[in-house]
Amino acid sequence: MRTEAELRDALRWGDDVPVDAEQLLARAMPASPRSRRRTRWVAGLAAIATATVGIFALLSTSGGRGGLGPAAFAVMHLPGDVVSIDVVSTEASAKQMTAQLHEYGLDITIETAATNRQLVGTWLWVSMTEDVPAMVSSSLTEQLQGYTATIELPASFPGAITLGVGRAARPGEQLQVGGIRNALAPGGLLFCERLRDRTPADVGRRLAELGYTVRWSDRQTRKRLSATPPPGLVTEASVYDYDEMLQGRIGDDEDTRDVQVIVRKPSDPLYEQQRWWGFSPSQRAAGTVDYSSCP
Amino acid sequence: MDERDFDDFARSSIPGLVRFGRALTLDLGRAEDLVQTALMRTHQRWSRLSRPGQQPLGYTKKVMVNEEISRRRRFSSRERTVDELPERPTADLTEGVAAQEDLRRLVRRLPPRQRAVVVLRYYEDAADREIAELMGCTESTVRSLAAKALATLRISTQAVPEQVEESA
Numbered sequence: 306m307r308t309e310a311e312l313r314d315a316l317r318w319g320d321d322v323p324v325d326a327e328q329l330l331a332r333a334m335p336a337s338p339r340s341r342r343r344t345r346w347v348a349g350l351a352a353i354a355t356a357t358v359g360i361f362a363l364l365s366t367s368g369g370r371g372g373l374g375p376a377a378f379a380v381m382h383l384p385g386d387v388v389s390i391d392v393v394s395t396e397a398s399a400k401q402m403t404a405q406l407h408e409y410g411l412d413i414t415i416e417t418a419a420t421n422r423q424l425v426g427t428w429l430w431v432s433m434t435e436d437v438p439a440m441v442s443s444s445l446t447e448q449l450q451g452y453t454a455t456i457e458l459p460a461s462f463p464g465a466i467t468l469g470v471g472r473a474a475r476p477g478e479q480l481q482v483g484g485i486r487n488a489l490a491p492g493g494l495l496f497c498e499r500l501r502d503r504t505p506a507d508v509g510r511r512l513a514e515l516g517y518t519v520r521w522s523d524r525q526t527r528k529r530l531s532a533t534p535p536p537g538l539v540t541e542a543s544v545y546d547y548d549e550m551l552q553g554r555i556g557d558d559e560d561t562r563d564v565q566v567i568v569r570k571p572s573d574p575l576y577e578q579q580r581w582w583g584f585s586p587s588q589r590a591a592g593t594v595d596y597s598s599c600p
Numbered sequence: 601m602d603e604r605d606f607d608d609f610a611r612s613s614i615p616g617l618v619r620f621g622r623a624l625t626l627d628l629g630r631a632e633d634l635v636q637t638a639l640m641r642t643h644q645r646w647s648r649l650s651r652p653g654q655q656p657l658g659y660t661k662k663v664m665v666n667e668e669i670s671r672r673r674r675f676s677s678r679e680r681t682v683d684e685l686p687e688r689p690t691a692d693l694t695e696g697v698a699a700q701e702d703l704r705r706l707v708r709r710l711p712p713r714q715r716a717v718v719v720l721r722y723y724e725d726a727a728d729r730e731i732a733e734l735m736g737c738t739e740s741t742v743r744s745l746a747a748k749a750l751a752t753l754r755i756s757t758q759a760v761p762e763q764v765e766e767s768a
Contacts (some may be wrong), residue, residue: 307703308755309722311699311703312703313722313723315700315703316722317702317723318623318626319626319631320622326614407726430631438630439609439636439640442636443640512689
């Protein structure tokens with residue numbers, strides 16, 4: 306048994322790490338000159354909402370030039386001065402990836418971390434200087450929580466951003482970050498099965514054909530796992546791969562096996578939010594899922 | 601809205617809020633994100649919160665707790681940080697530090713509301729009544745959440761008899 310005093314001490318973790326109050330304050334309440342820029346960013350997103358994929362201009366992709374390594378990104382300029390960056394390969398080093406983005410005029414530094422397979426090629430974390438507008442930082446933070454392969458940000462902005470990209474672990478290397486992404490989102494293990502928005506009966510049948518054991522869940526009521534689906538439509542799925550995860554650090558879901566499918570009613574306030582989990586802002590705004598990359 | 605008042609409030613509150621956020625999330629980066637989000641909300645409501653009798657600090661902490669509970673509910677099946685990120689300092693794993701890290705690992709795995717109660721009670725030293733108010737539940741719910749959490753963490757208290765641990 307442990308004591309309450311030990312618990313208090315354990316919780317005081319981090320108390321001696323200095324706090325940069327000014328930086329946080331600047332992020333939380335940007336100075337008024339930034340307001341105009343923030344407005345443009347919002348307008349950019351609004352423009353995306355009315356755009357179609359067809360008018361997005363693919364500028365170029367990195368070639369395998371000497372010094373820059375294998376092409377890591379596909380960069381597209383979207384309406385509203387927004388840039389979309391897709392991770393297409395993680396073979397280049399972090400330094401080479403950074404150099405590739407600089408070639409596009411993007412002042413972004415890349416770091417990489419060894420991840421489990423389903424997070425390879427996804428964006429993992431972001432850090433930024435205090436002069437990056439709050440709208441940009443909050444948008445990026447939200448996007449990165451979904452482990453997307455695509456992020457979107459303004460083509461130019463004050464300040465500097467560092468982004469983390471998941472890469473495969475080298476032989477003998479320990480995982481630095483592990484996670485579960487929405488398997489029904491682009492790049493997800495089940496994306497091309499087109500199971501999103503379908504009925505639990507359809508999805509259960511298909512997943513059984515694929516050899517998965519399905520656990521159903523309705524997060525809103527916290528009845529997390531059940532052998533029978535709750536009413537509604539399928540919004541999200543999480544595939545668990547125990548070979549990649551360290552047992553005992555799985556948290557609340559350590560009794561979960563294989564695939565956990567989330568079902569929500571369309572009338573549920575969180576339905577829209579959840580079904581777009583892991584999609585980029587422009588994909589959400591377009592309102593339709595592009596399966597053209599699927600066989 | 602008096603921006604200078606908010607500046608003063610935020611500047612003086614941020615160190616304590618970040619420390620509270622660290623205890624709540626056990627993650628340096630996420631703690632700062634949480635404080636940032638909470639301060640943005642506080643700023644939006646500053647005209648009301650700055651009136652006499654209002655408690656902007658309590659409101660900000662309430663936002664932090666609720667945000668963290670919601671976030672963990674949304675993402676609990678997704679986030680599986682199995683190691684620190686490369687740029688983070690490595691702890692000196694002496695025996696005591698390792699024991700604390702073990703305990704924090706268990707705290708990380710608590711369901712979100714149980715973790716919030718533990719942090720509010722043992723980090724903030726908040727009374728059950730305050731915790732109940734902040735989390736929008738009853739005092740008995742707070743006691744129940746605390747008992748379950750302490751049993752999971754194998755924390756011995758006078759108020760938690762051994763049978764609680766056995767039934768957990």
